[in-house]
Amino acid sequence: MEILVCVKRVPDTAENEINVSRDGSDIERGDLVYSVNEWDNYAVEEAIQIRDKVGGSITVVSVGDGDAEEVLRREMAMGADKGILLSDESFTGSDGKGIARIIKAEVEKGSYDLILTGAQADDGAGQIGGLLAAMLDWPYASLVNKLEVLDDKRIKVGREIAGGNQEMNEMDLPCVLSIQTGINEPRYVGIRGIRKVASVEIPVHKASDLGLAPESVGAAGAKVKRLDYFRPELGEGAEMLEGSAEEKLEKLVEILKTKGGLK
Amino acid sequence: MTQQIFAYIIQKGGKIDDTALELVSAAKKINSASSVTALVAGAGETLAAACSQAAASYETVWKIENEALAHVNAEVLRGMLVRILPKESIVLIPHEHFGMDLAPGLAVKLDAAYLPDAVGFEEITEGKLKAVREEYSGQVSTHLSCDLSGGAVITIRPGSFAGDESKALSGQVVNKSADAAAEGIPGKSRRFIEVVAAEVGDVDITKSEVLVSVGRGIEDQENLEMVNELAAVMGADVACSRPIVDAKWLEKSRQVGTSGQTVKPKVYLALGISGSFQHMGGIKGVPYIVAVNKNPKAPIFQVADVGVVENILEFIPALTQKVKEVKG
Numbered sequence: 408m409e410i411l412v413c414v415k416r417v418p419d420t421a422e423n424e425i426n427v428s429r430d431g432s433d434i435e436r437g438d439l440v441y442s443v444n445e446w447d448n449y450a451v452e453e454a455i456q457i458r459d460k461v462g463g464s465i466t467v468v469s470v471g472d473g474d475a476e477e478v479l480r481r482e483m484a485m486g487a488d489k490g491i492l493l494s495d496e497s498f499t500g501s502d503g504k505g506i507a508r509i510i511k512a513e514v515e516k517g518s519y520d521l522i523l524t525g526a527q528a529d530d531g532a533g534q535i536g537g538l539l540a541a542m543l544d545w546p547y548a549s550l551v552n553k554l555e556v557l558d559d560k561r562i563k564v565g566r567e568i569a570g571g572n573q574e575m576n577e578m579d580l581p582c583v584l585s586i587q588t589g590i591n592e593p594r595y596v597g598i599r600g601i602r603k604v605a606s607v608e609i610p611v612h613k614a615s616d617l618g619l620a621p622e623s624v625g626a627a628g629a630k631v632k633r634l635d636y637f638r639p640e641l642g643e644g645a646e647m648l649e650g651s652a653e654e655k656l657e658k659l660v661e662i663l664k665t666k667g668g669l670k
Numbered sequence: 671m672t673q674q675i676f677a678y679i680i681q682k683g684g685k686i687d688d689t690a691l692e693l694v695s696a697a698k699k700i701n702s703a704s705s706v707t708a709l710v711a712g713a714g715e716t717l718a719a720a721c722s723q724a725a726a727s728y729e730t731v732w733k734i735e736n737e738a739l740a741h742v743n744a745e746v747l748r749g750m751l752v753r754i755l756p757k758e759s760i761v762l763i764p765h766e767h768f769g770m771d772l773a774p775g776l777a778v779k780l781d782a783a784y785l786p787d788a789v790g791f792e793e794i795t796e797g798k799l800k801a802v803r804e805e806y807s808g809q810v811s812t813h814l815s816c817d818l819s820g821g822a823v824i825t826i827r828p829g830s831f832a833g834d835e836s837k838a839l840s841g842q843v844v845n846k847s848a849d850a851a852a853e854g855i856p857g858k859s860r861r862f863i864e865v866v867a868a869e870v871g872d873v874d875i876t877k878s879e880v881l882v883s884v885g886r887g888i889e890d891q892e893n894l895e896m897v898n899e900l901a902a903v904m905g906a907d908v909a910c911s912r913p914i915v916d917a918k919w920l921e922k923s924r925q926v927g928t929s930g931q932t933v934k935p936k937v938y939l940a941l942g943i944s945g946s947f948q949h950m951g952g953i954k955g956v957p958y959i960v961a962v963n964k965n966p967k968a969p970i971f972q973v974a975d976v977g978v979v980e981n982i983l984e985f986i987p988a989l990t991q992k993v994k995e996v997k998g
Contacts, residue, residue, distance in 0.1 A: 418806065420944075421886060424967055425809040434810055503784055504777070530805045532765070532786035532825075537774025546745060546859035549771045563863070567929050568767045571868030571922050574741075579859040585770075589916035630783035630820070634813040639804060639969075645961060645977030652985070655978050656992045659960065662976055663904070666958045668880050668937035669993060670905030 408463035408556065410454045411517065412487065413510060413524040413535060414447040416471055416478040420529050431635040443478045446525025448485075450586040452593040453554055454523055455486040461556050464488040466517070470498060470509050476609055483607065484600035485593070495613040500626030500633075503531070507538035509624055512617035514543060519581060521562070526550050526585040533585060540583035548576060552587045673818065674756055675706045676732075678763040678772070679724050684716030686723045689764035689826070691833030694727050696762055696826050698834065699791040700799060700818075705729045708841075709761075711747055713740040725841035727834065735847040738855045741862040744771035749856020752779045754849050758821040765825035766928070773825045782821035785814065789830035794818070807944055808969035827947065828928075871923025873907050880906035881935045883926055885949075886913045887942015887963060887982050894919055896983075897941065900990045903997065909933065911943045927952040942982040945970025 418425060418439040426435045454465045465487040469475040472494060479490030493509050501509065514522065522540075526549065527533035533549065540547030553565030553573065560580055565573040567587050614621055622628055648655045663669050677693035679686050690708070697706040708728035710721050717735050724731045732754070738746050755761065761776065763769040765787045777784035790802035792813070799816045801824070816822055875881060882901040888894060894908075901908045908924060915925045926933050927949045934955030941962050943949060950973055953959070961974035964981045971977040978985070 420807045420809065424965060425806040427810055434806070503774070503786065507778075529807055532803065533770050534774050534784060534786045537771070538778055538784065541748075541775035541778035547771070547775060548860060550767060565866065566767070566771075568865070569928060570932075571925065571930050573866040573868075575863040575866060577861045577863055582859070588912065592918070630817040630822075631785050632815045634800070634815050636805075636810055636812050639808065639811040639972075645959075645971045645974035647966075647971070647977045647979065652980065652988065655980065656985075656988055659976070659978060659989065660992050660996050662960065663937065663939075663993075664996065666937050668904065668906070668939065668958070668960070669997065670880060 408457060408461050408521060408559070409517070409519045410457065410463060410465045411514060411519045411522045412447070412450050412454050412465060412467050412482070413522070414451065414467050414469050414478055414482055415444040415525070415528050415531075416441050416469065416475045417444045417528055417530055427636045427638055431637055434636055441474070443481055444525050444528040446527055446586060446588055447482075448593040449588050449590050450523040450525050451482045451485055451487055452591045453586055455594075456591065457521070457554070457556060463520075466491060468493060468510065468513055470494070470501075470506050479609055480604050480607070481596060481601065483604040484596045490607075490609045492609055492611045493617070494611050497614050497621040497625045497627075500629055501624050502629035502631040503534040504538055504630070505624040505628050507535055507542055508628070509617065509619065510535070510539055511542045512619050513612060514539070516617070520559075521580060522583040524583070524585050526587045536583050536585035543583070546578050546582040547584070548578060548582070549585045550587045551584045552590045554584070554590065673758050673760050673821065675700060675704050675760045676755065676762065677706055677708050677728070678761065678769070679708050679710045679720070680764055680766070680768060681710055681712060681717075681720035681724075684719030684723075686710075686720050687764070688833060689766070689828050690724060691727055691835060692828065692831040693762045693764070693826060694834035695831040696788075696791065699831075700760060700794065707732055709734065709751065711735075711739050711742060711750075713737050721843045725843055726838050727841075729839055729841045731841050731843045732846045733843055734850045735845070736851055736855070738858070742768065743858065743860060743862060744768065744775065745860050746856050746858060748772060748776050748779060750850035751776060753852065754846050755780065758782075758819070760818060760821060761823045763823065763825045765827045769825050773823050777823035780821055780823065782823050783816050783818065785816040785822060785824045787827050788824055789827045804947075807946055809967060829947070829951065868922060871921045873924070875907055875909045875924055875926070875933050876931050878907040878909070878933065878935050880904060880937045880939075881909045881926075881933060882906045882939045882941065883909040883911065883943060884914060884941045885911040885943030888914070889983065891917070891919045893983060896986045896990065900986050900993070903990055903993045906939070911946075911949050940970055940974065941986065943970055944968045945973060
């Protein structure tokens with residue numbers, strides 16, 4: 408099975424406090440720790456498990472600047488066979504549909520049976536898989552948390568729905584799935600794996616390589632544009648307990664007692 | 671603006687979802703004078719009940735009935751909607767499990783702008799809607815401009831617009847089933863098999879009065895022992911946020927959130943939980959929320975009643991000790 412997995416380099420929100428730059432045009436990126444979007448790791452792990460079971464190969468693809476190469480390399484160290492970077496100045500300012508158009512152009516250069524994306528990214532909203540599938544006229548399922556290959560034409564997927572329930576579907580290949588966390592346990596990537604792929608060449612495909620008209624992508628082709636970033640308006644907010652650790656403990660236990668938190 | 675606005679209504683067993691009223695508010699922000707049409711799809715006897723319920727909030731309800739929608743399938747429904755929606759429509763869809771399946775593909779097939787996960791609308795200038803979205807786990811917000819001129823599909827985060835209950839209407843239900851299926855049932859390359867119900871755990875956290883809930887901040891499975899001990903001395907049950915279940919450290923039945931359990935304790939002690947909207951979506955009945963997190967800007971502090979900025983790995987054992995002392 409030929410599998411394409413879309414991955415993205417994002418600031419790690421578990422490790423970073425994200426702040427807005429003074430003029431609101433961007434977030435402060437200076438000291439940010441970047442990593443692979445968490446959901447994408449689950450998608451790559453799932454692809455590896457499928458390939459190891461039924462054969463085939465995995466290509467990881469990312470739309471981004473030169474720095475995005477590091478996440479492609481990381482996913483290759485994890486076990487993906489190939490990486491492709493889609494990078495061009497004209498891609499800047501693309502909305503979701505623009506990004507999906509760029510990936511679609513790459514998909515059409517290959518011959519894939521299955522495309523996986525992360526269910527969402529911290530700076531996105533879970534849109535690329537669904538947009539891409541519709542542009543390709545392939546079937547799509549979002550929030551997939553179980554996947555079983557039935558034969559070379561069909562797969563069985565479980566989708567997450569409300570209340571911890573799971574909706575099971577059978578789908579025809581080729582198809583696009585967005586992968587939800589929890590479907591597997593992404594394997595650990597060791598320094599040895601990283602070294603092994605350090606010198607592998609990663610092709611960079613530009614708009615011209617993909618046959619994309621510049622006005623169809625980037626800010627020129629975007630119907631949805633970002634205007635600025637700002638700090639969200641805070642709600643009433645919590646009463647923050649101050650003082651030494653001991654004082655905070657005393658106050659908290661008193662509160663828990665009053666509110667019925669101690670039985 | 672002459673574009674028609676539509677709202678997709680999530681319904682189950684003849685009952686419409688809370689988001690149905692939220693979409694009325696969202697639509698009014700786009701055009702307060704516009705009449706908004708509800709789209710209600712499904713099969714069987716309960717569909718009529720859902721339509722009449724929707725008609726109490728919408729002047730027009732389009733009923734789309736088809737056996738193929740008995741368990742609603744985004745691919746089938748999308749094909750039907752594309753046939754009946756006028757050009758350049760604005761379609762509002764809740765940003766939840768089904769909406770995320772339906773909306774992006776619908777935007778492509780309608781050749782409309784796609785704006786996912788909006789939490790607010792501010793103004794419309796020259797046909798462009800200024801919308802708000804949250805990013806980076808709610809730490810940062812962003813304004814987006816969405817060009818409505820060629821139509822738009824917009825998903826709305828549940829709970830971000832207040833439900834409109836201004837007046838009860840007696841809307842008209844229009845049966846669009848024949849038009850929607852006029853060219854046959856759209857292709858079905860994804861076929862529904864069954865719904866697998868969540869497994870029942872050994873503790874039913876939906877009935878707990880006090881919950882000690884733990885998140886990513888616990889860092890290691892071994893550290894759960896200290897959470898168990900705290901819960902034991904408090905007389906509370908242990909719950910958790912999604913990453914703990916993803917790591918298989920606790921069973922799914924203990925997960926609080928839109929994809930887990932909805933809980934209504936008196937006191938909710940959130941330990942090392944950042945407070946994503948999906949997590950907070952699982953807490954109903956307005957409990958007293960106490961949050962402990964080392965990040966002073968964690969979104970949980972916006973919704974909590976009391977906050978403590980501490981590393982939970984040090985704070986939990988100290989709290990356990992203190993509770994023991996107090997309880998003697």
